[in-house]
Amino acid sequence: MTRNADRTEIHSWLDTTSGIVLMLLGVQFLTGILLAFYYVPSTYHAYATVEFIEKTVSSGAWIRSLHHYGSQWLSLFLFLHVIRLFLNEAYVHSNTHWIASVVLLGLVMAGGGTGYSLPWDARAFFSTRIAEGLVGGLPFAGRLGRLWLLGGSEISTLTLSRFFAMHALVIPGLIVGVIVWRRLTFMNSQRNAIAAGLMFVALALWCLKFHAPLGPTTAQMGAEYAPRPGAQFLWLYQSLKYVPGGLASIVGLVLPGIALLLLVFLGRLRGARLIGGVVLGGGALLIIVMTTAAYVSA
Numbered sequence: 001m002t003r004n005a006d007r008t009e010i011h012s013w014l015d016t017t018s019g020i021v022l023m024l025l026g027v028q029f030l031t032g033i034l035l036a037f038y039y040v041p042s043t044y045h046a047y048a049t050v051e052f053i054e055k056t057v058s059s060g061a062w063i064r065s066l067h068h069y070g071s072q073w074l075s076l077f078l079f080l081h082v083i084r085l086f087l088n089e090a091y092v093h094s095n096t097h098w099i100a101s102v103v104l105l106g107l108v109m110a111g112g113g114t115g116y117s118l119p120w121d122a123r124a125f126f127s128t129r130i131a132e133g134l135v136g137g138l139p140f141a142g143r144l145g146r147l148w149l150l151g152g153s154e155i156s157t158l159t160l161s162r163f164f165a166m167h168a169l170v171i172p173g174l175i176v177g178v179i180v181w182r183r184l185t186f187m188n189s190q191r192n193a194i195a196a197g198l199m200f201v202a203l204a205l206w207c208l209k210f211h212a213p214l215g216p217t218t219a220q221m222g223a224e225y226a227p228r229p230g231a232q233f234l235w236l237y238q239s240l241k242y243v244p245g246g247l248a249s250i251v252g253l254v255l256p257g258i259a260l261l262l263l264v265f266l267g268r269l270r271g272a273r274l275i276g277g278v279v280l281g282g283g284a285l286l287i288i289v290m291t292t293a294a295y296v297s298a
Contacts, residue, residue: 017081019192020199021104024074025175027200028111031067032168039118041164042157046120047217054214061211066203068212068230071112073203075232078105082263083284086276091267100182102263107175109256112232114167120160121215123227128155128163130237137249228294235290238297259283 038057040049053060082101085091090098117128132155136146151158216225229237236252243251259279266272 015084016192016195017077017084019196020077021074021081022192023196023200024070024077024203027066027070027203028074029172031063031070032172034063035067036168039164041118041161043120043155043160044157046118046160050119050121050214054211062204062207065207065210065212069207069210070203071108071115072231073199074108075105075112077199078108079284083280086266086280089273091263091272091276095267096182098267099264100178102260103178104175106260107171107178109232111167111171111175112230114163114171116230116233117160117163118167119214120217122218122221122225123213123215123229125155125218126227127229128159130240134249134252137246138253139249142249231291234294235287238290238294239286 035053038049038053038060040046050064053064055061057063078101082105085094085098085101090101113127113131117124117131132146132150135149136142138145147153149159149162150156151162215221215227228234240248240252262269262275262279266276269275
């Protein structure tokens, strides 16, 4: 009897990913609003405004770090939340909650991808180049997609303005829309609140110790500087090193898109548990192996 009670207690604490996800979403929204008061989406002013936030604004470096590392933690815990829902067969018993969580995962990753261009340091510039190449290499829609993404034929202030609009307006609006549509009740227990509170304290302390990176501008960049993406994208950038250039768009955009679509419609597929297990298990294995390889080879 005691063993069963202990297992139930452990299982209840494992179910607190929803509370942590809600807390991290709140951190992203609040810190994003605070940063937007100072940020100017221009290739001439973006770096200077981020530097101003870091060095002059009261607690600016900490707030920016909360936003930077919070996006990485959010991606991790949302992925764990989706895995937990899969193990509980939510794609059958609570299909709309399952769909909303998978869509949120895709939106959060898109938010992280658009956000990395905004500081406009050397790392941001190269990440924008990679995004340009991935979109431009898409079958059929690549040329028009690249023109729309850049706002023209070359990277310019219009490019940064588009990334900022997607990061600060379009994607957050879609996230709020998904939450309202599903009426997600994440913080539905005391354990969720406790787990979320403890995770916020851990994030806050982490950000006091480790500030968000801000590299040199492209003009100041030396030959020894090696731009690296954020932790949630290390697996992707490392994977692209092992595929021919012509397949980069397929590996970087098409396959992840297909994986998300399979998960969204998982409840309607025959052999759903097997398909979901392959997608989530294979994805987790790829992320772990490629992320480890990226750190080892650094």
